[in-house]
Amino acid sequence: MSLKPIVTEKAVMMIEAQNVLTFETDRRKTKELIKKEVEEVFEVKVDKVRTLVRGNKKYAYVKLNEKFPAIDVATKLGLM
Numbered sequence: 001m002s003l004k005p006i007v008t009e010k011a012v013m014m015i016e017a018q019n020v021l022t023f024e025t026d027r028r029k030t031k032e033l034i035k036k037e038v039e040e041v042f043e044v045k046v047d048k049v050r051t052l053v054r055g056n057k058k059y060a061y062v063k064l065n066e067k068f069p070a071i072d073v074a075t076k077l078g079l080m
Contacts, residue, residue: 002026003037006059007079015070015079020063027058034060042076044068 003023005011011022025034031049038046045065052059064070074080 002029003034003041003060005074005077005079012074012079014061015074018063019066019068019070020061021070021073023060023062025058025060027053027056029058029060031060034062038062042073044073 003025006022006024008022014020014022021038023034023038031051034051035046035049038044038049045068046062047065048063050061050063052061064073071080
C-alpha cells in the first residue's frame with residue numbers, strides 16, 4: 001500500500017467532523033487510483049478525493065460515504 005495515513009490533530013478532527021481520512025501518497029498517483037486503492041484495501045465506498053501537493057509530497061483527503069464511518073477505518077489502522 002502506497003498510502004501512508006496522517007495522524008495530526010487536524011487529521012483526527014477531520015475524521016470525527018467530516019468523515020475524511022488523510023493520507024500521504026505518491027505524487028504520480030491520480031485521484032482515481034487513490035480512490036480505487038482506498039476502496040479495495042478498507043472495503044469502503046469513497047465519495048470524493050481531494051489532493052494537495054506541498055513541497056515534494058502529495059496529500060490525499062478521502063471523503064468516505066456516510067454509511068462507512070471514517071472513525072471505524074481509523075480504529076482498524078490504529079490511529080484512534
